[in-house]
Amino acid sequence: MFTGIVEELGTVAAVEDQGDAIRLGIRATTVLEDVGLGDSIAVNGCCLTVTTVDGEVWTADVMQETLDKTSLYGVRPGDRVNLERAVTADKRLGGHIVQGHVDGVGEVVSRTPSEHWEVVEISMPTALSRYLVDKGSITVDGVSLTVVEAGDDRFTISLIPETLARTTLGTRRPGDRVNLEVDVIAKYVERLLPYSGTGASDA
Template identity: 65%
Template sequence: MFTGIVEELGEIVAIEHDGDSAVLTIRGPLVTRDAVHGASIAVNGVCLTVVDVRGDTFTADAIRETLDRSSLGALGAGSRVNLERPVRLSDRLGGHLVQGHVDGVGEIISREPGERWDVVTISLPAHLSRYLVDKGSITVDGISLTVVEAGADRFSVALIPTTLSLTTLGRKEPGDPVNLEADVVAKYVERLIGDRAVGERLAGDPT
């Protein structure tokens, strides 16, 4: 489990494709300090398992499902990535509950620079629109953000100077893909309400 508070802006050192999977080598001096084989690290919002640690780099496997359902497959050597280690139970929850399970890929539509922040509009896959509300939470490339305005096929977020300087969103341009994860609380509420509605219909069915 993560919080969406990026710890470090890392770098892809290499990606070795092998059939329907790939091995990513990623540089991250901070997140590798206590990383061990089997540990989890979120890379642009995707929870990956550490295979090996060498100095300030770690390697992780990405299967075809991960490459197809996230933007990791579009990365190459030199790409910058947001890195976060799992939250400890004793830590403060600075962002919101993030699983590192990408729900879909959006695309930067536009950037509107302000005096001290940017307003960024991002396309939204149709199946995710029901989970977003104004002032709700969304994870974009592993970053916990507050939705400014939620639409049927897009949403906007405001990026403060810290986010612009310390994450990949400060470098993203219109047309660039981003990983999206909806708030897990919204998913559970939908499931609970859906199951309750089904139960009520069955209870009221005379047959």
């Protein structure tokens, strides 16, 4: 589990084509401080497993399923990526509950700068719109954010200077693809609603 609070910007060091998968090498420092083989690190919101560590470069195998359904498809050496280690029980939950399981890929539609923040509009698959509400939570490329306005096929977020400086969202441009993960609590509520009124308490 993650919180959507990015710990550092890593750099893609290598992309090895393995046919139905890629081996992704990422240069980092902070997320490697206590890393072990088999640990989970979120890369632009995708939960990946550490397979090797060599100095400041760690690798992960990314299956075709992940490439098909996330913006990691087409990643190239030199690209910057948001990194976060899995949360531990003694840490503050600064964002919201993030699983690192991408629900869909959106696209940056527009950016509107202001004096102290920037409003970004992002398109999304219409099937995800039912999980978004104004002032609710959304994860974009692994960053925990608050929805400003939720529409049928797009939403807006406001980015403060800290987020712009410390994550890839500061450099995303209209047309760029981004990974989206909706609030898992909303999905559980939806799943439970058809069963309301049928529990043991109704007997």
